[in-house]
């Protein structure tokens with residue numbers, strides 16, 4: 001697809017999470033409207049688990065469930081591309097997935113990405129989390145095309161897996177978007193580091209949208225939604241509070257860094273490789 005423009009305006013919505021799922025969806029919709037009215041972005045991204053914790057009791061079918069229908073309408077009403085954070089998806093097999101939906105300006109479901117790497121960690125004196133006790137892992141990579149620009153989708157813990165980002169780069173992506181919610185143990189240590197590492201390794205934009213921090217919540221999110229450019233520079237970042245982060249992406253930076261530091265053509269593929277396996 002022909003590139004319409006090298007500049008794309010993004011809005012990242014760093015949202016608070018209440019205990020009321022419908023109120024969380026309404027909050028997202030009103031922040032989408034606010035972002036569009038004030039900044040006219042082409043693409044808006046919501047955080048991981050933006051409407052509820054990832055539990056079976058909240059799970060919905062996609063695209064027929066309540067949240068999907070609201071996101072579809074919001075994309076259509078506001079004529080935007082919408083990366084719909086994540087919601088717990090009830091799959092046909094009765095399994096639950098942590099799933100990101102992607103909506104086009106006509107309200108159509110362009111893609112859904114099921115978190116591929118489940119967040120199972122046990123840090124002594126820090127956080128223990130076993131996502132696989134509730135959720136199943138997705139098996140598919142997701143690349144969308146917005147105005148001729150290929151964008152890969154990952155979810156939170158997926159960012160730790162360099163091979164996945166590399167595969168997106170190898171398939172032509174200029175950006176990877178991760179709806180996310182790091183925590184107060186790993187956030188200060190790894191949040192920015194991982195984004196800059198993925199951006200640097202693959203010479204593309206890395207974009208994250210996080211939940212806002214709430215110390216009274218069972219899971220305390222780190223916040224700090226971020227845009228990192230292909231030079232691995234933090235282009236823009238939020239603090240920990242609920243907010244709308246807006247900036248223009250200049251995709252010509254991708255080509256610029258790839259030309260000036262041509263690591264991809266300098267790789268020794270005669271000695272090593274990273275390939276997608278067929279199922």
Ligand SMILES: NC(=O)CC(=O)C(=O)O
Nearest residue numbers: 119156157181182183186
């Ligand atoms: N919450 C996650 O999926 C990932 C995370 O917090 C981390 O990798 O650290």
